[in-house]
Amino acid sequence: MTMARRKKPQKKIEVDRFRCAYCGACVAVCKFNANELVETFLVIDEEECTLCMSCIKACPMRALAVKEVA
Ligand code: SF4
Ligand code: SF4
Structure with missing residues (x-):
């Protein structure tokens, strides 16, 4: 069975x-x-x-995270 190729999920900083x-x-x-x-x-x-994640590491409040966008 061939699966339809799904679009690569997008990510963003939330x-x-x-x-x-x-x-x-x-x-x-x-x-x-x-x-x-x-x-x-x-x-x-x-x-x-660029989702480099520097901001996530720098945040003292742990307020940032990578989120998958549907
Ligand atoms: S530091 Fe944060 S906002 Fe800036 S590019 Fe990297 S992940 Fe994106
Ligand atoms: S607390 Fe808010 S402004 Fe400060 S580093 Fe975290 S996300 Fe950025």
Whole structure:
């Protein structure tokens, strides 16, 4: 039986807004300018983000994670 080839799942960095303290540590380590603090929100530009995971490692609140997008 041949299986239809499924589209490769997309991933993105997800912010847990309840954990995030808006400290900016993730913005400081991002080499791709893919994230920024806009007022009280951390915004991640999915087009620029390379999923390098530096921000996840840098976050003291463990507020960031890779999420599979359907
Ligand atoms: S995963 Fe890497 S490129 Fe994406 S926002 Fe975090 S530090 Fe920036
Ligand atoms: S490092 Fe973590 S707590 Fe700090 S702004 Fe980024 S996501 Fe929020």
